[in-house]
Amino acid sequence: MTQAPRIPVLVIGGYLGAGKTTLINNVLSSATQRIAVVVNDFGSVNIDASLIKEKHNDTIELTNGCICCAVGESLADVLFSILDRTELPEVVVIEASGVANPAAVAAFAHIEGFHHLGNVVLVDATQALETSKDPLVGRTFALQVQAAHLLAITKSDEATDSVISEVRSIVSSLAPSTPLVLTTSATLSSLMMNLAPHADSAVAETHTEFSTTTLSHVSAQDEQQLFAFLQNFPSSVVRAKGIVELANGNRRLVQKVGSTISISQTELPTTGLVLISLK
Template identity: 35%
Template sequence: MTARLGIIGGYLGSGKSTLVNRLLAGVLPGRTAVVVNDFGSVNIDADLIASASGDTIELTNGCICCQISDDASRTMSALAARGDLDHVLCEVSGVGDPGQLAMWRDFPGFSPGPVLVCADATAVRRLLKDEYVGDTVARQLAAAEVVLVTKTDLALTAEIEDAAEACHAAAPRARLILQDPADPGTTAAEALAAPVPEADDDVVSFGGKTDRHGGTDHAETHVSTALECPEPVDVDALTRALGAQANLLVRAKGVVQDNDWTWHEIQLAGGRVDVRPRSDDRLPPVRPALVLIAAGPDAYRLLSEAAAVLEQVPRDAPHRLRTAP
């Protein structure tokens, strides 16, 4: 059996993990393994993927799209050799180039699925024009064979049309799919099932050097830090504080516990904060933390300022003695 290898990319907060979760929620037939690679030292995306089978694999030694490292090679080779998988999904770091993984589709044991790039309908045109991250977003879209315009439920009709136009200009040969707010699962399945176009002459297959879009400086443009949250926090206060720092951060995401011992997934993307209780059937996170990401020449300063505010959010009062369930 060969596993169909799909590569999912897109800028920070574009909806990659949400897409993967929809695909895992009964949309894909058979057994699926997910490889997640996050930006920074804490791979919070692994805790945000709702894998019921346990076939979720973390790559934590940096962005696998900058360099096909020994860790990535061992992981991909092992998945290709398993023989019991129908699908393998690689969720690429939000600052990585998904095109760099395309060569793995030719590796024995895999069959080619599309390079799918998510684009936030409310933000993609602004991001493409951004002085500091525009090149990263453009590089990701240029690698796409399928562009899925996400968050259409949050966008006006004019915004969606504008986003589609921007994506087509950045990825003129890609198939463009608009997410159906009423049926996002079907849209996700349609996007991943898209046929893979013929390979370009300038893309070298597995075993050679792949440099479709040249070098990248995203490691210098983006910086991250993780605020460890081993104790319960005031989630409402954290949400308000994070919203107040939205102008300093391009992304924040994590899993934290409130004072009633309920786990919450908290995310900041496109200036919006989303908080939702974690499903009771999910395991506790490996490392409760909130990952913060900033970009631009002042990224370290912006990150430091935001972290300083968020670190002041009240933790559980020490005199409240309770036993966790």
């Protein structure tokens, strides 16, 4: 279970039009850490020209320290090239293609130097009913939903309540135990990325759909105990992140994305644990 420091990898999946690119744009423009984003196509990513520092073939460097890489022919090669960089990113976000199975994409996140944080799969509230029944791509949709550790219904403001409730029931029947959030792209971006733990504050910020809680001074005997502690969170806790000290003085970076928990070694100071819960 213990791993050497590795770069966490988050996979964003979901069928065509579910809002992956909008989310990626939000992530890049509001980044507070060095993020490497891997996309299928620069053409659809709308990076503010003032943010672009340099463009070379398959990589765009941004002034805020982030990079955006086009996946090109081989995702493995892109990840190897990220490891070859002098300044490593703090997190990698991979945008799976609209027909990709996020689980197949996530399989690459186990390459030495990385660890897999989880798959967030977006479901388009306005299209999901149709897509899920489509004879050509219905199965693709189902595999995507089943690969999720956290499901997010997007464009909920464009769909009626009855449609949303139908979408919820389809998605829940495919993945009954996967946490499901109803969201817009901007709040999802901040939910996934901007978890800056504040050790002393009790409640850091509040969204309409979520509340954020920081548990300061979390300590655990060992990894097993820490893992069990995280596993016992209520299912309303859809995201958690923080650095926790073990009894032997070593520290662990813990992350929870929906139903998945990852624990890795870190040299960074303890921060407490930020929890984001559904209201």
